[in-house]
Amino acid sequence: MKLSLQKITKIYSNGVKAIDSISVDISPGMFGLLGPNGAGKSTLMRTIATLQLPDAGKVLFNGQNIFSDKTTFRRHLGYLPQEFGVYPKESALGLLNYFAILKGISSKKERAKIIDKVLALTNLQEVKKKRVSTFSGGMRQRFGIAQLLLNQPKVIIVDEPTAGLDPAEKTRFLNVLRNIGSENIVLFSTHLVEDVKELCKDMAVLNKGKLLSQIDPKTATEGLKGKIWETALSEPEMVRTSVPFLKLSDRYNENNTLVYRIYAEICPSEVCTPVNPKLEDYYFLMLTQA
Amino acid sequence: MRNAIFQHEIGTWLKSPLFYLLTGSFFLFSLLTMLGTGGFFDGPINSTEAVKLLNSPYSLSAISFLFAKFLMFVVAIFGGFSLYRDYRNKTHAILYSFPISKSFYLIGKLGSTLFLLAVISLVTVSGIWLGEILLGTANPKIGTASSLGYVIALFVYLIPTLIIVGVLVFVTVGLSRNILSGFVVVTCFVLFQLILENIFFEQKVLLALLDPFGQNAFHLATSDWDFTWQNSYRLPVNLIVISNRILWLLMAFLIYRVFFRKFDFQYDAVWQYRKDPHEKKAAAAYPKVQTDPIRDIHLDYSTTAKIKCLLQLMIFDFKSIIKNWMFLMLCFFGLATVFFIQLKVTNTGEFNLFPITRLFLGAPLSIYNLIIIVSTFIFSGMLINKPRQYKMNLMLDAAPVMDWQLLLSKIGAISLVQLVQLLVFIFIAISIQIINGYHNFEFGLYLFHLFVLVFPVLFVWNVTSQFVHTLTPNFFLGLFILAGLWLGAQSLEQLGIQTNILKYNFLPVLEYSGFNGYGHQLKGHLLLISYWLVFGLFLAIGLSIIWYRGSISSIKEMLIIAKSRMNKPLTSLLILLAISFLWLGHRIYSLENVAKTPNTANPKQTLIDYKKEWKKYSRITQPKITEVDLRIDLFPGEESFTARGVYKLVNQSSEIIDTIFIRTGFDEITELNWLGNAQLLREHAGMKSYLFKLTDSLNPGDSVALSFDIRSTPNTIFSRNSNVLKNGTYLRQDILPRLGYQFIEHELPLTNSWVHKNNYFHRDASYVNIHTVISTSEEQIAMAPGELISEKKEGKRNIYEYRSPVPVKFNFSFHSAIMEVIEEKYQETEIKIYYKKGHGFNTKMMLDGLKSSLDYNSKLFGQYPYSQLRIIEFPHTEASYSATLISNNIPASEVLFNINTEEMDENINLPFYVMAHELTHEWFGNQVMPADAEGAKMLTESITEYITLSIYEEFLGKANADSFLNIQSNRYHKGRKKEKGKENPLSKVSSYQEYISYGKGAIAFNAISKSIGKEKFNLLLQNYLMKYKYQTKYYPTTKNFIQLLKRNTDKEEHKLIDYWLTQTNALN
Helix, strand or coil: CCEEEEEEEEECCCCCEEEEEEEEEECCEEEEEECCCCCCHHHHHHHHCCCCCCCEEEEEECCEECCCCHHHHHCCEEEECCCCCCCCCCEHHHHHHHHHHHCCCCCHHHHHHHHHHHHHHCCCHHHCCCEHHHCCHHHHHHHHHHHHHCCCCCEEEEECCCCCCCHHHHHHHHHHHHHHHCCCEEEEEECCHHHHHHHCCEEEEEECCEEEEEECHHHHHHCCCCCEEEECCCHHHHCCCCCCCEEEEEEECCCCCEEEEEECCCCCCCCCEECCCCHHHHHHHHHHHC | CCCHHHHHHHHHHHCCHHHHHHHHHHHHHHHHHHHHHCCCCCCCCCCCCCCCCCCCHHHHHHHHHHHHHHHHHHHHHHHHHHHHHHHHCCCHHHHCCCCCCHHHHHHHHHHHHHHHHHHHHHHHHHHHHHHHHHHCCCCCCCCCCCHHHHHHHHHHHHHHHHHHHHHHHHHHHHHHCCCHHHHHHHHHHHHHHHHHHHHCCCCHHHHHHHCCCCHHHHHHHCCCCCHHHHCCCCCCCCHHHHHHHHHHHHHHHHHHHHHHHHCCCCCCCCCCCCCCCCCCCCCCCCCCCCCCCCCCCCCCCCHHHHHHHHHHHHHHHHHHHHCCHHHHHHHHHHHHHHHHHHHHHHECCCCEECCCHHHHCCHHHHHHHHHHHHHHHHHHHHHHHHHHHCCCHHHHHCCCCCHHHHHHHHHHHHHHHHHHHHHHHHHHHHHHHHHCCCCCCCHHHHHHHHHHHHHHHHHHHHHHHHHHHHHCCCHHHHHHHHHHHHHHHHHHHHHCCCCHHHCCCCCCCCCCECCCECCCHHHHHHHHHHHHHHHHHHHHHHHHHHCCCCCCCCHHHHHHHHHHHCCHHHHHHHHHHHHHHHHHHHHHHHHHCCCCCHHHHCHHHHHHHHHHHHHHHHHCCCCEEEEEEEEEEEEHHHCEEEEEEEEEEECCCCCCEEEEEEECCCCEEEEEECCCCEEEEEEECCCCEEEEEEEEEECCCCEEEEEEEEEECCCCCCCCCCCCCCCCEEEEHHHCCEECCCCCCCCECCCCCCCCCCECCCCCEEEEEEEEEEEEECCCEEECCCEEEEEEEECCEEEEEEECCCCECCCCEEEEECCEEEEEEECCEEEEEEECCCCCCCHHHHHHHHHHHHHHHHHHHCCCCCCEEEEEEECCCCCCCCECCECCEEEEEHHHHCECHHHCCCCCCHHHHHHHHHHHCCCECCCECCECECCHHHHHHHHHHHHHHHHHHHHHCHHHHHHHHHHHHHHHHHHHHHCCCCCCCHHHCCCCCHHHHHHHHHHHHHHHHHHHCHHHHHHHHHHHHHHHCCCCCCCCCHHHHHHHHHHCCCHHHHHHHHHHHCCCCCCC
16 A cells, blocks of 8 residues: 655645645655644645645545546544534534544444444544534544445544644553554644654655655664764854754753754764764754754 | 724725626616616606606605615615624634723624615615716606605615615625625515505505515505605605515614624624533543554445435435525525415405415415525525635635535535425415415426426526626625626616527516416427527536636636546537527527518518508598308317308498408408409508409499408417417407408597597497307317207207398407306396306306396396397416406406305406496497487496496396495596506596596496486486487487487486586595
8 A cells, every 4th residue: 555645746825835845755654744724734744635636746545546536535534623613513423423424334333333443443432423513622522433434444644633622632542643653644733843753664754845854763863873963052162163063942950041952974073972862863964954 | 983893894895896786887777767668778758648756755755665675685785794794704713802892892893784775775876867868858757856756765665675675685694794684685675565566455544554675665655646746746645655664664674783792703603602502511431542554344335326415415415405594584484475375366355266286386386486586596606615714625625525416416406405495385385275275286287387387497507606606705706696697687688689599597477277277388488498408408517627626726727627627528419408508599590580571570660661651541432241150160179260251241330332441350360352343553462451442333222241261360379360279269350351440540539520420339230140050079068159940960060050130240259168168048048158167166156147137228228139148268378358248148257257255245247246346238338329429428337337237236236336436436546646648537537547438437337327226327328229229321429328328317417417427536
């Protein structure tokens, strides 16, 4: 099973290139799409979910162009958009039943069975008769997962699903996702590096519509071994060294000192200490180099 | 301190194209209405008649009510939008956390709403004002400008109404946070007025106070205004009007106050935390992680499954509508309106009708149908926009459901809603019938009318609405376009466009009669339905092409998607539908215009030319028809007839006649045969007029025969040319040839020296003898004037022979129908009532009316000259009057037969009254024919009404007679208010002033009779009758009658006679 994006491009009517010739191959497992706000992640997600026509390029699922027969592809698709609402006055049960009908589960018995299962999976059993419009944010996201699981999708697209969730909810959510991601393609977009680090076996970094890199998280951090440094020197001070470096990020340490993380092939200064590379370093490196 | 919210709202609307579109549209609409009504597009107006001024304060206020109704659409948009905007965009989440006061916020919002409504009212009225300027004071419909009139129309009627409804909409949207509720509120408000008018139509003051539009207060304030006052500068405002305005403004203020107190800066709506029956505590603990995989679910995408899915989606959408409180409110008001309109239709105030099915399918169904259309526009928009509105569109669009399933589910859901609404209508109608004790349920008629004639039209509106709402994501714009389409279809005729193919989904009214069903026009109607259905299908396919899922960034992308969908089968289907639509349109257009000659294609010009060329022949003396011999063969199955006849024409003048002017029936093909006695001099085929030169001149006293053959013009699918019906034929004498130029002056002034020469009814005959042989199909009975001499059956035809035993007016009727008969011999007269089966409710009262009239009139005015007297029911579609006397026949409308006499208490016993009245015309109107002069109706109708009153009193009692007089008084006052010209005294009453000849006439003669004594008055009537009975040389005028009155009464009584008969005075 493979999802293959070939030179996908999308240009909006105001001239903005939301996606710029992106090519990437995605195999079963969790695939993280990382990028800052406005990178084009949602546009890419919507395109793969057949909800937006690309201006150029193809998306192949098992060798078939998904845009030539969108309905067939949608049979294997589960999609959770970044922002979604629900019909008022509809219970979780009622709305899931509606979605199940849409997804082609024509037997009432089978619908009841699958709905039970997805409610259990997402721990919404106790509130199944409650109106979805009254759910908390986390419960709503779980409902979103529940609906996408109804048709046992092979391709799951979740667009920034953990945005706005508290740590407990987020953990629950990611656990559910991990569970279902083992045998299927799960394309998961986020701007939070730690989500990708935890879950994904493969990832891509996007910025300003362009694909900056595709790599697995482990390899990404491995490649930075011995090249990441920390220093308390400010950038203007660092500039005096002769070794080229790139500032990746900064943070305040426990002593309230501003500490910089930098990338350099060799140690740029004696005041720089080597540190273990993190995925964030790779991410920021990609963004900085772009 | 400036209110920033107010300014911001105004600023937002001023940047919105929709504001300018609405304002501009209403300006144009008001301008064009003014110009159209003023005849701007029609050329010069004939200003000899008095016309109603369009810019009098009365007229300006009256027209403001029309615009108030249309502006309700704007109120629905503007009224709640300022508040709704904050909820829709969730900006209220931020705004409500600001340090602003409730009053600052709400006053800003409401103030901007009302300000915009005031602006649009001003713009609308300025359109009227500009229309006045453009029409100019040279236009007879424009008087001297009255700015006060505009002030009253705007500030007493229009703006307060918009404020009242605007506040209501504002509050409703504020509470519900749903913009659709505004539309529902204004619809219910309009219906509320209708309901009030139907409940309180007799309690005028209460109605005036309760009407939120102020319209009934206006009517009450001007109830006694005659034409002159309506054209004057009088202001149509009185205490009742002011009270109504203050009452409703106060009500609006109170509603706002209650809302103000309830309102709070809360994120959720006031009703948000209503108890959810299934509310349970949400799971607080950490979840157990489920690890069992999901297996063995069968995903079915077969065709059967898809259809099943479609049905399930349809039910889901259907339920979402019918459970919606706005829909339920609309239905409630709609059904209440139907109920009260039905009450009004069956209880006109003068009489009650049985709640027969036909009555429900008239006005009540029209209103209800409109409500179904309004709910279709609103709720189809809701279905289309709902996924986007609730941000579920992306999830739904990503589902593996086909586009056609989503589309058809929405179309199907709305169709289901419409079907349910129609079924509810049937249920309500039948319930009302049962409550009224009427059990003749015509289920077949209900089902056919509603599901074959009405539903297809609703279906096309359904598809149209979905198409428009899909194309225009702006809900208001979609509604505006749909309202424009609907209104436009109704208004095209005003612009001179007659063809039905351009009136979008608009079908002409199809009348139903118990006799003849829908008549031959049903075919044309069904053809039109097919035409629009084909277009509806075309639109449905078009909808499936433009339908998009997910998001599109531009129209270009939409077109790309549309283009990609255009596969071969779809394109072929579209082409096929387009061709069918065009072919049907062409066919309909051809059928509409069949047999149109250049003359008939432009009838206005034809008439002008004809009058110019042929008027000179009006001065030629003509012979009189004295004998009529007819053979008429009716073919009800083919809706046609043939006739053959011979006239004997006698020169009753003192001049020699050598030229004869003949006119033949417009809807008939007539061949004239002079048997060699005349040559055709000239003809005008368009006006069916012919000038003949006699071979031998006709000296005074001489006669000549004219024979003729007539056949009916075949009906076309859209026009009825033959008056022969499949059942219930009612032909009149206008199928026969007539003599003389027709556009001559009638009702001559009393001072004209020729006034006694001609009778009021016809110039080409005095009294005639008529002999008719009439045949019809074997299941029907045929009737003609005169007494039945013989009847026989020949093959599959029934043949009847009739002859008048005494000379009669040239006033004939020929009937054929499947009838039941009631017979009774009374005195020397055999009375028969012919009626349709099932319409026999009132035959006894009709018989009583005839017998009473026979008794009374025979005693006073001489024996009834016929041994046979017939009442013959005719379909209500054939004439608007309830009955008339034609020799010894009284054709009577089926309306009269359907009067619910059991419900009459204080009302007049109409079947009795009508028959008594009509039979009295045998003496006054037939035996005595008045001259063709002003006041002729006094000598026919007024006298007859007085005699009917006397019969009423003698046979039914004084109380009933007093009711009779009361009704006549109301009739007079109502008619006086509508009078467009000058109110004439009774002695000079015009034929169209029925409120005077009937209403005032009865009261006047009653008063005179009371004054001089009934016996004396009856004696005077006898004298009058004896003097002028069967007169042909000298026809009497009101002058003769008044002279007779005065000659036989004391001088003190002359003042009273003059007061009632020769002066104009308003009755108290």
